[in-house]
Amino acid sequence: MPVLRKPYLLYLGDAVLKSDCKTAFGLRDWCGQDVIGEWSHPAAQVSLGLPRLSPAEAARQGAGSIVVGVAPTGGLLPEHWQDDLEAALAAGLDAVSGLHTRLTSLPRLVHAAARSGTRLVDVRNPPGAIPVGSGRKRTGLRVLTVGTDCALGKKYTALALTRALQSKGVAATFRATGQTGIMIAGSGIPMDALVADFLAGGGEALSPDNDPAHWDVIEGQGSLLHPAYAAVTLGLLHGSQPDAIVLCHAPERVTIEEYPDYPIPPLPQVIDEYLRAGRLTNRNVRCVGISINSSILDDDGWRRYRAQIECQLQLPICDPMRGGVDAIAKALLAG
Amino acid sequence: MPVLRKPYLLYLGDAVLKSDCKTAFGLRDWCGQDVIGEWSHPAAQVSLGLPRLSPAEAARQGAGSIVVGVAPTGGLLPEHWQDDLEAALAAGLDAVSGLHTRLTSLPRLVHAAARSGTRLVDVRNPPGAIPVGSGRKRTGLRVLTVGTDCALGKKYTALALTRALQSKGVAATFRATGQTGIMIAGSGIPMDALVADFLAGGGEALSPDNDPAHWDVIEGQGSLLHPAYAAVTLGLLHGSQPDAIVLCHAPERVTIEEYPDYPIPPLPQVIDEYLRAGRLTNRNVRCVGISINSSILDDDGWRRYRAQIECQLQLPICDPMRGGVDAIAKALLAG
Numbered sequence: 192m193p194v195l196r197k198p199y200l201l202y203l204g205d206a207v208l209k210s211d212c213k214t215a216f217g218l219r220d221w222c223g224q225d226v227i228g229e230w231s232h233p234a235a236q237v238s239l240g241l242p243r244l245s246p247a248e249a250a251r252q253g254a255g256s257i258v259v260g261v262a263p264t265g266g267l268l269p270e271h272w273q274d275d276l277e278a279a280l281a282a283g284l285d286a287v288s289g290l291h292t293r294l295t296s297l298p299r300l301v302h303a304a305a306r307s308g309t310r311l312v313d314v315r316n317p318p319g320a321i322p323v324g325s326g327r328k329r330t331g332l333r334v335l336t337v338g339t340d341c342a343l344g345k346k347y348t349a350l351a352l353t354r355a356l357q358s359k360g361v362a363a364t365f366r367a368t369g370q371t372g373i374m375i376a377g378s379g380i381p382m383d384a385l386v387a388d389f390l391a392g393g394g395e396a397l398s399p400d401n402d403p404a405h406w407d408v409i410e411g412q413g414s415l416l417h418p419a420y421a422a423v424t425l426g427l428l429h430g431s432q433p434d435a436i437v438l439c440h441a442p443e444r445v446t447i448e449e450y451p452d453y454p455i456p457p458l459p460q461v462i463d464e465y466l467r468a469g470r471l472t473n474r475n476v477r478c479v480g481i482s483i484n485s486s487i488l489d490d491d492g493w494r495r496y497r498a499q500i501e502c503q504l505q506l507p508i509c510d511p512m513r514g515g516v517d518a519i520a521k522a523l524l525a526g
Numbered sequence: 527m528p529v530l531r532k533p534y535l536l537y538l539g540d541a542v543l544k545s546d547c548k549t550a551f552g553l554r555d556w557c558g559q560d561v562i563g564e565w566s567h568p569a570a571q572v573s574l575g576l577p578r579l580s581p582a583e584a585a586r587q588g589a590g591s592i593v594v595g596v597a598p599t600g601g602l603l604p605e606h607w608q609d610d611l612e613a614a615l616a617a618g619l620d621a622v623s624g625l626h627t628r629l630t631s632l633p634r635l636v637h638a639a640a641r642s643g644t645r646l647v648d649v650r651n652p653p654g655a656i657p658v659g660s661g662r663k664r665t666g667l668r669v670l671t672v673g674t675d676c677a678l679g680k681k682y683t684a685l686a687l688t689r690a691l692q693s694k695g696v697a698a699t700f701r702a703t704g705q706t707g708i709m710i711a712g713s714g715i716p717m718d719a720l721v722a723d724f725l726a727g728g729g730e731a732l733s734p735d736n737d738p739a740h741w742d743v744i745e746g747q748g749s750l751l752h753p754a755y756a757a758v759t760l761g762l763l764h765g766s767q768p769d770a771i772v773l774c775h776a777p778e779r780v781t782i783e784e785y786p787d788y789p790i791p792p793l794p795q796v797i798d799e800y801l802r803a804g805r806l807t808n809r810n811v812r813c814v815g816i817s818i819n820s821s822i823l824d825d826d827g828w829r830r831y832r833a834q835i836e837c838q839l840q841l842p843i844c845d846p847m848r849g850g851v852d853a854i855a856k857a858l859l860a861g
Contacts, residue, residue, distance in 0.1 A: 326753030326785050383723040390722050390757040418661030418764055418807050422725040426757030450661050453806075467799075471788075472753050 195312060195377045196255030196285050197222075200244060203231035204272045206261045212237050214289060215260025217371045221350050225377070227254045232271065237261075246279035256285040256312070258374055266291050277303045285310040289370030314373045317384045317393070324391030324430055326472060331401030334523055335433035336411040336482065337465050339455045340448055341420065343441040344511065345411040346372050348482040351511035352437065353408040355520035363406040366397050368427060372410045382412050383423050390423065394430015406523070409433065415464050416455060417447055425468060432472040435523055436465055437516075441484040442496055458504060480507040480519030530647060530712045531590030531620050532557075535579060538566035539607045541596045547572050549624060550595025552706045556685050560712070562589045567606065572596075581614035591620040591647070593709055601626050612638045620645040624705030649708045652719045652728070659726030659765055661807060666736030669858055670768035671746040671817065672800050674790045675783055676755065678776040679846065680746040681707050683817040686846035687772065688743040690855035698741040701732050703762060707745045717747045718758050725758065729765015741858070744768065750799050751790060752782055760803060767807040770858055771800055772851075776819040777831055793839060815842040815854030 199222075201215045209216070219226055219239050228244035231237070239260075246257055257279035263269060268276075268290065276286050276294070280303040288294050294311040295301060304311050334352065336345040349365055349372075356363035365372075367379030385393045398407040409431050413420030438461060447453040455461070462478045469476040481504060485493045497508045507518035534557075536550045544551070554561055554574050563579035566572070574595075581592055592614035598604060603611075603625065611621050611629070615638040623629050629646040630636060639646050669687065671680040684700055684707075691698035700707070702714030720728045733742040744766050748755030773796060782788040790796070797813045804811040816839060820828045832843045842853035 324754030326782075326788055328787075383721075385722050386718075387720045387722050387725050387758045387761065388718040388755065391754045416806065419659030419726045420723065421764055421806065422757040422761030423722045425760050426722065429753055429756055447661075452663075453661055464802075467802075471751065471756065 193312060193318070193378065195287055195374065197225040197377055198227040198254055199225055199256050199258045199287075200227055200246060200249040200254045200279070200284065201229045201239060201241065201260040202257050202275060203229060203235050203237055203239070204261045204263060204269070205232040205234040206237040209237055212261045214258070214262075214371050214374065215239055218258065218260060218374055222375045227252055230257070230275065232275075246275065246284055247282045250282040250284055254284055256287045259286070259288040259290060262290065268292050268297065273297060273299050276300055280304050280307050280309045283307060283309060285312055287312045287314065287374060289314045289374065291315070314370050315381050315384050317381055321380070321385065321389045321392050321396050323389060324395055329395070329398070329400045329432065330403055331398075331405045331407060333398055333407045333409060333431055333433045334435040334437060334479070335409045335428065335431045336437050336439055337424070337428070338411060338414045338439040339416060339458070339461055340414050340441070340444050341417060342448065343444065344439045344482055344484040347511050348437055348439050348516065349408045349410045350375070351516045352520060355516050356406055356408065356523070359520065359524070361406060361524065362402065362404065363408055366407050366409040368397065368410045368412050382427050383420070387422070390426025391430035394427045398431060411439070414447070415468060416453065416461065418450060418453055428465070428469050429472045433469060433476055434473060435477055435479045436469065437480050437482050437519055438462055438465065438478060439482045439484070441487070443487045458500065462504075478506065479522040480509060480516070482516060482519065483508060483510050485510045485513055528647060528653070528713065530622055530709065532560040532712055533562040533589055534560055534591050534593045534622070535562055535581060535584040535589045535614070535619065536564045536574060536576065536595040537592050537610065538564060538570050538572055538574070539596045539598060539604070540567040540569040541572040544572055547596045549593070549597075549706045549709065550574055553593065553595060553709055557710045562587055565592070565610065567610075581610065581619055582617045585617040585619055589619055591622045594621070594623040594625060597625065603627050603632065608632060608634055611635055615639050615642050615644045618642060618644060620647055622647045622649065622709060624649045624709065626650070649705050650716050650719050652716055656715070656720065656724045656727050656731050658724060659730055664730070664733070664735045664767065665738055666733075666740045666742060668733055668742045668744060668766055668768045669770040669772060669814070670744045670763065670766045671772050671774055672759070672763070673746060673749045673774040674751060674793070674796055675749050675776070675779050676752060677783065678779065679774045679817055679819040682846050683772055683774050683851065684743045684745045685710070686851045687855060690851050691741055691743065691858070694855065694859070696741060696859065697737065697739065698743055701742050701744045703732065703745045703747050717762050718755070722757070725761025726765035729762045733766060746774070749782070750803060751788065751796065753785060753788055763800070763804050764807045768804060768811055769808060770812055770814045771804065772815050772817050772854055773797055773800065773813060774817045774819070776822070778822045793835060797839075813841060814857040815844060815851070817851060817854065818843060818845045820845045820848055
């Protein structure tokens with residue numbers, strides 16, 4: 192896994208919508224200590240509320256990389272964004288991107304990086320030499336966030352759980368498996384971009400042998416219930432060999448998003464599916480809590496919903512954005 | 527899926543061991559009508575018992591492709607093999623290979639193909655534009671061979687079942703998912719080489735909508751019990767949406783090959799795992815029979831073993847190489 196050079200200068204292009212800047216906001220919120228400032232075109236209407244620094248100024252203040260924190264409409268990188276990235280490379284920063292358009296496919300940037308001895312890092316590119324999964328049990332402890340569906344809080348839950356463990360003095364490392372997660376952590380493996388034969392091997396490489404009391408908190412991907420992506424989920428589950436899982440869910444999801452023919456079964460059944468599959472590589476895997484993305488509920492609704500599923504599942508129920516995940520961290524450590 | 531140009535000239539290099547020529551023997555046995563002859567170096571000690579034709583002679587007799595049917599030691603393609611392939615390309619044949627070393631990575635062959643307007647086809651390369659899985663139910667019928675492990679007869683079982691169905695006048699197509707299978711069928715998708723996000727989509731693309739009474743007989747890959755490859759198996763299972771599965775097993779396997787810590791559970795439990803996972807995309811999936819690779823047993827041992835698991839599972843038990851798979855074909859059609 193290549194390690195990204197921090198701190199970051201976050202680049203917003205000429206973003207108009209906050210929703211196009213999820214990566215930048217995620218980095219600001221989850222690795223703020225590694226972010227030195229923001230830069231954008233005068234036409235941009237989004238700001239992160241960080242110091243505004245040109246690439247040259249950021250380089251003078253010690254920045255390591257400029258990170259593309261915005262998704263361009265249509266997926267292509269406009270010429271005037273390339274001007275800014277070229278200036279950053281010339282100033283000695285690496286350029287980092289999770290976009291579908293690879294930085295390394297843009298001749299201007301390739302030349303600029305070669306001239307200044309800097310790197311173009313496309314975090315969607317999987318590392319080259321991942322071995323096939325060995326199934327060998329590794330030392331150290333692991334918890335994996337899993338979901339009833341995609342995009343409902345697996346990354347945030349893993350980040351919040353890492354912080355909760357660290358705040359209790361427990362050695363814990365967030366292990367990233369998607370683009371934004373990799374930028375936050377500074378390294379990781381983009382599971383969905385691996386060649387299929389190396390999925391479990393990628394999950395193993397992601398969380399190597401560690402101290403017996405150390406927790407790897409692994410960002411989950413996809414869902415075992417998803418007709419398109421369950422294979423990615425299973426490969427990560429098998430390779431992670433988690434001692435524990437945390438199930439992530441959003442109450443308003445009754446079917447898989449964009450797959451209305453695929454209902455989400457009751458949570459006890461979902462937990463059972465994950466534990467059955469996880470037992471192949473770790474017979475003692477257990478579910479230690481449920482992380483709910485409750486943004487659709489008001490305070491009363493959240494209290495009622497939580498009480499109801501707490502009673503049903505007899506597990507700690509948390510929302511990382513609404514009271515944190517301390518109860519799940521406690522259950523994890525109670526072992 | 528690119529379609530391979532048949533008939534084939536099978537190329538054996540300077541093979542000494544039959545076991546290095548599995549691809550060539552598989553093609554001879556399973557698509558003999560598409561094989562025009564064999565060619566090799568004088569030093570070769572293996573023959574397929576087919577007419578010996580130089581590439582130029584084969585081209586004159588109407589061959590479409592020369593197929594590398596032997597695995598070179600060390601994986602690299604020796605210079606004197608490249609001489610033969612270059613001659614074949616010059617004679618107007620396409621060159622087809624399932625080796626790790628890509629034909630398209632060899633400059634001599636690239637130039638020779640360009641000069642003669644022929645193609646280099648690396649069947650390990652997945653087709654470019656596979657969409658993400660849709661989960662949409664397709665028309666037509668599908669049966670998938672699945673296994674307790676890798677390399678115990680999933681391809682042979684699918685080929686035998688296709689023939690058994692066709693011999694009963696049933697419309698049936700073998701759908702290939704591995705290198706040798708793709709050469710036999712002339713097309714297919716190498717599942718283990720797909721990017722992870724497109725596994726289920728690959729399974730869908732492999733067996734498109736068809737006539738309501740038409741059977742696709744799909745070559746399975748890997749095993750749900752395999753700590754390295756279960757993800758490939760699951761993606762293919764979900765994308766295939768099989769109406770039926772046939773479980774393939776070899777009696778001497780008690781653990782996953784090369785993974786001694788991974789025991790193979792009792793067959794009823796294995797069937798249950800596959801049906802549970804398969805129900806995500808086809809609620810009516812059922813197991814119609816067991817295909818046993820019984821090569822380790824003598825006739826008496828095979829009769830006893832078969833009687834025992836037939837009694838246990840109440841399903842037809844066949845060995846495609848020992849009596850054929852007619853009983854499974856009947857169970858499939860009995861619906």
